[in-house]
Amino acid sequence: MPRDQMLHKVQTALGRSAGQPPASAPPVWLRIPEIPVERRIATFREKLEALAAKTAHVRTPREAANYVESVIAGRDAVASNAPYLAECGVTALAGVRTGFTESSALRAACSTTAVGVTSADYALSETGTLVMIASPSEARLISLLPPVHIAVVPLERLLTGLDELFTRVPDPAAITSSMVMITGPSRTADIEQILVRGVHGPGELHVVLVGEG
Amino acid sequence: MPTAYTEKINRTIADADLQLAVYTATGRLQQNRRNVVAPDVLPEYQDLRTQANALKKHTIENLDYYLERVEAAVAHNGGKTVFCRDGDEVADFILNLAKERGAHLIVKSKSMTTEEVHLNDRLEQHHLEAVETDLGEYIIQLAHERPYHIVAPALHMTRYQVADLFEKKLGVGHEVVVEKQTMIARATLREKFLAAGIGITGANFVVAESGAVVVVENEGNARLSSSAPKIHIAIAGIEKLIPRAQDLAVFLKLLGRSATGQPMTVYTSFLSGPRREGEIDGPEEFYLILLDNGRTKLLADRDKRESLYCIRCGACLNTCPVYRKIGGHNYPWVYSGPIGAIITPQFVGVQQDPWLPFTSSLCGACAEVCPVKIDIPRILLELRSEAVEMKTREGSNKWEKLAFRLWSWVMKRPRLYEAASLFASGVAPAVEAGKWVRSLPGFMNVGPVKAWTSVRDLPPQPEQSFRALWRARQGGSR
Numbered sequence: 001m002p003r004d005q006m007l008h009k010v011q012t013a014l015g016r017s018a019g020q021p022p023a024s025a026p027p028v029w030l031r032i033p034e035i036p037v038e039r040r041i042a043t044f045r046e047k048l049e050a051l052a053a054k055t056a057h058v059r060t061p062r063e064a065a066n067y068v069e070s071v072i073a074g075r076d077a078v079a080s081n082a083p084y085l086a087e088c089g090v091t092a093l094a095g096v097r098t099g100f101t102e103s104s105a106l107r108a109a110c111s112t113t114a115v116g117v118t119s120a121d122y123a124l125s126e127t128g129t130l131v132m133i134a135s136p137s138e139a140r141l142i143s144l145l146p147p148v149h150i151a152v153v154p155l156e157r158l159l160t161g162l163d164e165l166f167t168r169v170p171d172p173a174a175i176t177s178s179m180v181m182i183t184g185p186s187r188t189a190d191i192e193q194i195l196v197r198g199v200h201g202p203g204e205l206h207v208v209l210v211g212e213g
Numbered sequence: 214m215p216t217a218y219t220e221k222i223n224r225t226i227a228d229a230d231l232q233l234a235v236y237t238a239t240g241r242l243q244q245n246r247r248n249v250v251a252p253d254v255l256p257e258y259q260d261l262r263t264q265a266n267a268l269k270k271h272t273i274e275n276l277d278y279y280l281e282r283v284e285a286a287v288a289h290n291g292g293k294t295v296f297c298r299d300g301d302e303v304a305d306f307i308l309n310l311a312k313e314r315g316a317h318l319i320v321k322s323k324s325m326t327t328e329e330v331h332l333n334d335r336l337e338q339h340h341l342e343a344v345e346t347d348l349g350e351y352i353i354q355l356a357h358e359r360p361y362h363i364v365a366p367a368l369h370m371t372r373y374q375v376a377d378l379f380e381k382k383l384g385v386g387h388e389v390v391v392e393k394q395t396m397i398a399r400a401t402l403r404e405k406f407l408a409a410g411i412g413i414t415g416a417n418f419v420v421a422e423s424g425a426v427v428v429v430e431n432e433g434n435a436r437l438s439s440s441a442p443k444i445h446i447a448i449a450g451i452e453k454l455i456p457r458a459q460d461l462a463v464f465l466k467l468l469g470r471s472a473t474g475q476p477m478t479v480y481t482s483f484l485s486g487p488r489r490e491g492e493i494d495g496p497e498e499f500y501l502i503l504l505d506n507g508r509t510k511l512l513a514d515r516d517k518r519e520s521l522y523c524i525r526c527g528a529c530l531n532t533c534p535v536y537r538k539i540g541g542h543n544y545p546w547v548y549s550g551p552i553g554a555i556i557t558p559q560f561v562g563v564q565q566d567p568w569l570p571f572t573s574s575l576c577g578a579c580a581e582v583c584p585v586k587i588d589i590p591r592i593l594l595e596l597r598s599e600a601v602e603m604k605t606r607e608g609s610n611k612w613e614k615l616a617f618r619l620w621s622w623v624m625k626r627p628r629l630y631e632a633a634s635l636f637a638s639g640v641a642p643a644v645e646a647g648k649w650v651r652s653l654p655g656f657m658n659v660g661p662v663k664a665w666t667s668v669r670d671l672p673p674q675p676e677q678s679f680r681a682l683w684r685a686r687q688g689g690s691r
Contacts, residue, residue, distance in 0.1 A: 002296045002297060002298050002302060003284075003296040005298070006280075006296045006298065006451075006503075006505055006509065007277055007280060007281065007296075009505075009509040009512075010276050010277040010280065010451070010509055010512060011277045012513070013509055013510075013512035013513035014274060014275075014276065014277065014512060014513075016275070016277055016278075018277075020277075020278070021278070022271075022275035022278040022279070023271065023274065023275060025268070025271050025456050025457070026264065026267040026268055026271055028457065028459045028460070029264050029460075029462065029463055030459060030462055031257075047476075051479075081493075100493060101493060102493070103488075103493060103494045103495075106493055106494055107407075107441070107494065111403075111407060126476075127476045127477040128477075129477055134488075134492050134493075134494075134495060135491065135492060136491040136492065136493065139492075139493035139494045140436070140440040140493075140494050140495055141440060141441070141494050144433060144436050144437065144440065162461070162462045162465060162466065163462050165462075166458060166459045166461065166462045169458075170457075170458065170459055171422060171423050171457070171458045171459075172423065172425070172458060172483050172485065173286070173290060173420070173422075173423035173424060173425045173458070173483075173485035173486075174423075176485070176489070176492070177290070177484065177485055177486050177487060177488055177489045177492060177495055177499075178439075178440070178482065178483070178484055178485070178492075178495055179482075179483040180436065180480060180481070180482045180483070181477065181480070181481040181482075181483075182479065182480060183475075183477040183478065183479050183480075183481075184479050185479070186431070186432055186433040186479055186480075187431050187432070187479055188348045188349075188395060188431060188432050189365075189431075190347070190348040190349035190352070190365065190366070190367050191348070191349075191352070191367065191370070191372050191375055191391045191394060191395070192234075192370075192371060192372055192391065193237075193238055193241060193365075193368075194372075194391040196391060196392050196395040198399070199348055199395050199398070199399055199432045199433065199434075200346070200399060200402065200403075200406075200432045200433035200434045200436075200437055201432065201433025201436065201437075201479070201480070202433075
């Protein structure tokens with residue numbers, strides 16, 4: 001069997017025997033800086049806007065829904081099942097379809113709709129990143145197929161950066177089959193290094209932070 | 214070096230458009246990297262490199278343990294790990310699976326590992342359509358070329374060449390605007406994503422404890438390849454393992470910065486198995502192919518094992534004076550630049566291309582930018598000595614051998630050396646400071662000396678030799 005042969009080859013090459021425990025791994029290296037929430041908001045917005053994403057910081061869920069409505073601007077939209085979107089009233093907006101639990105229906109809707117609306121499990125200030133964990137509340141395709149993606153994120157979920165994320169979620173595989181970190185709109189520079197947005201994923205990204213800083 | 218290679222390289226050097234394209238692109242990538250690893254921007258950069266090196270070293274030295282670990286974790290997530298010794302085994306596995314599931318169309322996101330085993334050709338021979346979906350990879354697939362650069366595969370092509378290619382292969386109008394070209398590719402490939410039965414991705418990291426692959430990208434094609442089709446196959450070399458998800462906090466800070474100067478690429482996917490109960494979308498089946506293809510050979514070599522630490526960021530290519538001149542297609546295998554010069558001979562055998570470790574000036578720039586601190590120049594030297602020991606170059610350059618023997622004889626005799634350097638400064642052509650001596654005076658510029666200097670320039674002679682300066686200094690302090 002290739003498997004056994006390969007493992008045997010690796011063991012022989014390394015001078016290890018079958019079942020030998022590993023040497024102890026270098027300790028985990030995570031450092032979380034103390035950064036006040038106002039600074040975190042400012043950095044998050046600055047990093048994302050440098051990537052040509054649009055950001056907003058609003059105080060109340062109602063204002064968040066208004067913002068989303070203005071971006072949708074009468075077009076079709078698909079919203080995820082995130083409870084926070086319902087709480088904000090986003091799912092009740094005109095033209096917004098939601099409540100998909102079945103893969104093919106969701107996929108059909110997402111391949112034709114103009115706007116995908118989601119929340120995010122976390123946001124990382126340091127790099128302007130959204131963290132999307134697949135679950136019954138958040139599907140993979142809503143932030144991927146439509147040309148416009150809007151994410152509505154309560155401020156409590158705004159972390160400093162990767163180190164804090166991996167402290168809160170030490171092993172994403174324990175809770176999901178897919179965790180995606182999104183940093184700005186889809187882009188490419190494969191032809192003559194000329195930047196083009198929206199090559200396969202959304203070319204337009206809006207992030208609304210909600211809450212009192 | 215075989216003449217065929219010399220001729221090809223000369224053609225590259227004479228191609229002004231290509232030289233400009235490669236020089237500009239690599240220069241920009243270099244500068245982007247430098248901007249984001251500067252001490253005031255990322256003070257912990259050197260610590261991150263040290264940590265990344267330690268993690269890779271640990272994983273490689275205990276690789277059998279981590280391979281079994283990841284296999285168990287993938288199974289726990291509902292997926293399956295497939296160990297493949299070479300490209301044949303990879304192709305067999307995929308062909309069988311495609312046949313069993315009735316899949317005819319495969320979407321692929323960028324993977325150097327699949328380039329290594331020519332997966333697309335193998336699948337096409339069996340009438341499967343395998344479509345590259347990264348824009349650069351899509352272009353070179355249409356052009357039937359191999360990647361020019363680890364990170365930017367179509368770096369050598371102009372928009373006009375892309376326009377010709379799209380017109381010919383896709384039957385669209387002659388479109389030279391890059392934005393519009395991109396949208397043509399988007400529309401064509403979007404249909405493929407939604408129709409494909411299998412999606413194949415590479416893996417930048419394989420997390421042993423999680424049974425997960427991590428894929429970084431900017432376009433979204435890897436997300437689509439791993440989310441839209443019913444089957445997701447991830448393929449990785451066995452050296453891509455890292456112990457824990459938390460180690461990503463180190464590696465992700467280095468990879469994007471070193472590759473393109475991005476603190477985070479647009480999409481970083483952490484994918485651990487098929488869709489779980491309650492999740493709305495995602496693949497129904499997940500396979501992790503772990504490929505050997507020469508890697509276990511390298512593992513046995515303690516001194517050169519660190520070649521396997523590479524995370525394929527391409528920073529060494531961008532900084533390499535040789536790569537920047539000869540480009541990516543003059544290296545004999547899919548991996549180019551300094552990392553290609555060290556892994557190609559080790560994966561496919563030093564005998565194959567014994568000249569490859571010599572395509573370096575040993576300037577050390579590659580080691581300086583390597584995010585996992587691979588000592589590339591040292592490994593190049595070791596490979597050179599192996600090549601020489603195997604006598605593969607025997608007889609190829611007797612003059613050079615003789616010259617070096619003479620050189621070492623002179624070097625061991627200080628007075629003779631001094632006389633020789635006096636002679637050299639006497640005959641050396643006068644050039645302005647900062648310029649180079651491009652050829653020697655006529656009476657010396659003959660035969661093997663001429664051949665040797667035709668590809669080498671010398672710095673101008675200083676006004677005073679080091680020995681003279683040293684004597685003056687000793688005299689002054691006395």
